[in-house]
Amino acid sequence: MTLILTREDYFPSPGMPVAVVDRSPQPSFPPHRHQFSEIVLVWRGNGQHVLNDRPWLVTCGDLFYIKDQDCHSYDSVNDLVLDNILYCPDRFKLELDWSQLLPLHDDKQSAHWRLTTRGMALARSVIKQLVQECRKNDLLSLQLTEALFLQLALVLRRHRYAIDSLRLPEGEQLDLLMAVIQANPGQPLDLASFCQRHHLSERALKQLFRQQTGMTIGHYVRQLQLCQARHLLRSRDGLIGEIAARCGFDDSNYFSVVFTRQTGMTPTEWRQRFIGATQTKTEKRRLMASGRSSD
Template identity: 75%
Template sequence: MTLRLPKADYIPSDLMPVAVADRAPQPSFPAHTHEFCEIVIVWRGNGLHVLNDRPWLVTCGDIFYIRDTDCHSYDAVNCLVLDNIIYCPERFKLGLDWSEMLPRDEEDSPTHWRLTTRGMALARGVILQLVQESRKTDVLSLQLTEALFLQLALVLRRHRYAADRAYALPEGEQLDLLMSAIQVDVGTPFCLTTFCHQHQLAERGLKQLFRQQTGMSIGHYLRQLQLCQAKHLLRSSDRLIGEVAARCGFDDSNYFSVVFTRETGMTPSAWRQQFRTPFQDRQYSLPSR
């Protein structure tokens, strides 16, 4: 049975609309839902975040907007540090249209967002104020907490970008440029040397910065992104194993199977099979007409 986390365990006051849960570090945590919504902002480290059965490799700058109906978990965490900005929309008093600032999981809307380096710096300052005000119970603190949450939502809206879509980032933020280039299409070969030459960046320094912020090498990060995409495609589509491998950047399906098995302990076929229902098995076994 999936855990459901109650409001009272995370928001002490029945009137307070927002609270901050500091996870430094975030441990592995089983699948769960909440009686509240939350914004997850990752500061450093890395781990596997599974949201509504889809795995996401997360590291510094990643953002997720979690609804009270969403189910998520954390696994394979490595010094993962994040903040959960917990909020209860029904307690807001400002009368704003929050849907403009808090994206919902719609067909044409991305689920996974990233925050620029500048945005992370601005968000930190607002969150520190939120931590202080959300612990109080007077009327002024309730109002200020909601106002600070609005400020945070606006900062995130201005400085976020969809992780898997092409986005024009300003020059100067090395990590932002690199993350955007890697994530826009994990199935396309990525050459760090070419990237650094195009943006006039020092390759060695960029490698060091990336490891410092994420806890992993660029190559390992890219490989884990490819495997996350492969897991998603194997579970959510009927594509052949070779086609999944190609879409995730593997030219050789045999090599893909070796890497996938080494990382997950299961072959791609076995991974897919564990999510099949008996009805699906019968459906796929029927001869085509």
């Protein structure tokens, strides 16, 4: 059964539009929905974030916009530290077109973005101020809270970039590397050539990556490929060998071994698990449409 997180449990007063929940660290958390919207910003560590049944490997700089009707959960976490910025659009008093700043109402836009290193520094400063103001109940604090949330939304809008973008972000070395990896997770990464092209120290980049994510670059790439494989096995009808190749595995047998070790199921078992669940949901919808409830 999916948990429902209520406004009363997280907002200090009925009029407060924003609340900040610091997860240091974020534990594994079962599937849940909210009576509010949410921005998730990951500061360090790593883990699996499942949003509307799609798994995402997350680490520092990952940014999610969660709608109130979305369902998400956290699993396989490793020192995962993040902030949840909760907000209730119906409580905003500023007459703004928030849809231009928060990609929540356009299904064509992904809920998952990345934030540059510069953007993270700016966002951290605004969030610290938000934490102080959103705990108060006076009128001035309510107004300051909404103004600070607007500032945060603008910072995120300016410094975020799509994970599948072919254009590199204007950021630091970690931003450049993450953009290249996430744009082509199934392609081999030539780290030496990447560092030479961008005039970076390969050793320093490896150290920085491990410090910020808790993983080596190779481990991160492999986990990203497996995350993509889990999604494709569930959403596509292609042969398992074709999916393995698309995710960067030349040997389908090796892919099966690695996938089974990671998930506890073979690729076929993983796919069958969700085929059964999808069929059950389809049957329930059919019965409800015909006027018969299937409790």
